[in-house]
Amino acid sequence: MKVVVDEEKCVAAGQCVAAAMDVFDQRDDDGIVVLLEENPPPELADDVRNAAAVCPALAIRITD
Amino acid sequence: MAETDTRTEPVVAAPDLEYPGERSGKCPFAPPAELLALHEDGKPVARARIWDGSTPWLVTGHAAQRAVLSDPRVSSDEKQPGFPHPTRAQAENAPHHPLTIFNADGAEHTRIRRTMTSPFTRNRMERLRPEIQRFTDELIDQMLDGPKPVDLVTALSLPLPSLMICALLGVPYEDHEFFQEHAAVANKRFKTADDDRRAMEALGGYLTKLLQQRMEEPAEDVLSDFAGRVTAGELTLPDATLLCMVLLIAGHETSANMITLGTALLLERPDQLERLRTADDPGFLANAVEELLRYLTIPHLGQRRVAREDIEIEGETIRAGEGIIVPLPAGNWDPQAFPEPEKLDLGRPARHHHTFGWGVHQCVGQQLARIELQVVFGTLFRRVPTLRLAVDREALEFKGDSLAYGVHQLTVTW
Numbered sequence: 001m002k003v004v005v006d007e008e009k010c011v012a013a014g015q016c017v018a019a020a021m022d023v024f025d026q027r028d029d030d031g032i033v034v035l036l037e038e039n040p041p042p043e044l045a046d047d048v049r050n051a052a053a054v055c056p057a058l059a060i061r062i063t064d
Numbered sequence: 065m066a067e068t069d070t071r072t073e074p075v076v077a078a079p080d081l082e083y084p085g086e087r088s089g090k091c092p093f094a095p096p097a098e099l100l101a102l103h104e105d106g107k108p109v110a111r112a113r114i115w116d117g118s119t120p121w122l123v124t125g126h127a128a129q130r131a132v133l134s135d136p137r138v139s140s141d142e143k144q145p146g147f148p149h150p151t152r153a154q155a156e157n158a159p160h161h162p163l164t165i166f167n168a169d170g171a172e173h174t175r176i177r178r179t180m181t182s183p184f185t186r187n188r189m190e191r192l193r194p195e196i197q198r199f200t201d202e203l204i205d206q207m208l209d210g211p212k213p214v215d216l217v218t219a220l221s222l223p224l225p226s227l228m229i230c231a232l233l234g235v236p237y238e239d240h241e242f243f244q245e246h247a248a249v250a251n252k253r254f255k256t257a258d259d260d261r262r263a264m265e266a267l268g269g270y271l272t273k274l275l276q277q278r279m280e281e282p283a284e285d286v287l288s289d290f291a292g293r294v295t296a297g298e299l300t301l302p303d304a305t306l307l308c309m310v311l312l313i314a315g316h317e318t319s320a321n322m323i324t325l326g327t328a329l330l331l332e333r334p335d336q337l338e339r340l341r342t343a344d345d346p347g348f349l350a351n352a353v354e355e356l357l358r359y360l361t362i363p364h365l366g367q368r369r370v371a372r373e374d375i376e377i378e379g380e381t382i383r384a385g386e387g388i389i390v391p392l393p394a395g396n397w398d399p400q401a402f403p404e405p406e407k408l409d410l411g412r413p414a415r416h417h418h419t420f421g422w423g424v425h426q427c428v429g430q431q432l433a434r435i436e437l438q439v440v441f442g443t444l445f446r447r448v449p450t451l452r453l454a455v456d457r458e459a460l461e462f463k464g465d466s467l468a469y470g471v472h473q474l475t476v477t478w
């Protein structure tokens with residue numbers, strides 16, 4: 001699983017961090033998404049899919 | 065702009081659906097029956113008539129709401145012709161409204177939003193959890209030491225989020241009566257344009273003064289961040305005032321209503337309340353809060369938008385210049401997204417609800433609200449296991465006329 005985030009689209013809602021805190025973080029000065037793990041291990045796959053699904057700005061894309 | 069001629073009024077049969085209409089008396093926690101009927105009729109997008117006689121689109125399906133709210137051709141600009149204003153007062157004041165996070169689109173919106181998001185990141189809010197817990201415990205201590213019955217709104221629901229947003233912004237909590245009163249006016253549906261302006265001016269003057277103080281003497285708070293940006297020339301003082309006002313107002317009314325209404329609902333569903341009280345898994349508690357948010361949808365009056373171009377959605381064409389209303393409670397009770405939506409089930413997957421909105425305008429303060437709710441619902445019923453209504457449920461007065469749904473008072477005892 002490979003994760004791509006689009007900083008331009010991100011509106012800093014923090015939903016991705018709530019769903020998968022090992023994979024996503026937010027920059028301190030503007031809350032924009034930070035990708036901690038580009039290739040998350042399989043045990044986090046569900047959380048990451050969840051994160052992409054709850055991101056209101058559709059800023060998270062998953063490729064396999 | 066699309067090349068559509070927005071002047072030619074499409075022929076629309078007079079819709080019999082009046083929006084927002086009255087909630088049916090059957091269940092005051094449920095969205096209006098007319099909205100739910102649209103799900104049964106298979107009409108996720110339909111026309112409705114509003115207060116000024118116009119007939120904007122009503123988008124009630126969960127999937128359709130996502131499509132509309134994340135479509136860049138859909139505008140939040142209340143100054144556009146065709147925008148479906150919720151009230152006459154807002155229609156009258158719209159031309160004078162400054163640009164805010166609520167009415168800006170595209171790059172302008174992103175610019176404003178990015179000045180507001182940094183204090184509210186998930187991890188910063190998580191670090192506030194112990195303080196939220198401390199405030200909650202102190203308020204419950206005071207409640208238990210005081211006379212009973214007591215109004216939960218004044219004992220817990222309103223002071224907790226007010227204390228938190230004050231601590232975060234750096235607004236003195238001693239002034240809470242002043243700003244709660246003006247914020248309550250701002251949240252009224254049937255306010256006059258004058259009342260609205262007066263409340264805004266009072267709050268604005270108050271916050272400008274605080275910002276000026278912080279420009280001279282910065283502290284560790286959000287007001288000081290904004291004051292610093294004014295000093296650095298990145299923001300004007302009026303802009304900073306407006307941003308702080310948005311945070312202060314939005315920061316307490318909504319969470320307060322959610323705490324009160326959530327408690328009222330749980331007291332009526334003893335089986336679900338028991339699950340909540342005995343849960344020792346923080347994941348269950350977090351999801352339970354999402355289900356309560358879904359079920360009650362405090363921002364109940366519908367997001368307002370206007371189409372900038374023609375948009376195809378669920379077989380309907382919304383033309384450029386036509387108004388769009390997105391009643392969030394309807395999306396949250398769409399059986400396609402939440403089977404048997406009338407069932408409160410704290411264990412169901414509920415995170416995809418629309419209570420904080422959807423798309424780029426989704427609530428900035430949502431992570432703070434979530435943690436406040438997790439702490440309150442996780443603490444109140446454990447510490448006060450015999451908590452119950454001290455009045456008949458029929459005596460509860462629901463806030464149909466406020467932008468945030470709730471009850472005016474919740475008299476409880478234990």
Ligand code: SF4
Nearest residue numbers: 010011013014016055
């Ligand atoms: S959920 Fe989406 S919008 Fe929110 S911080 Fe993560 S990437 Fe950004």
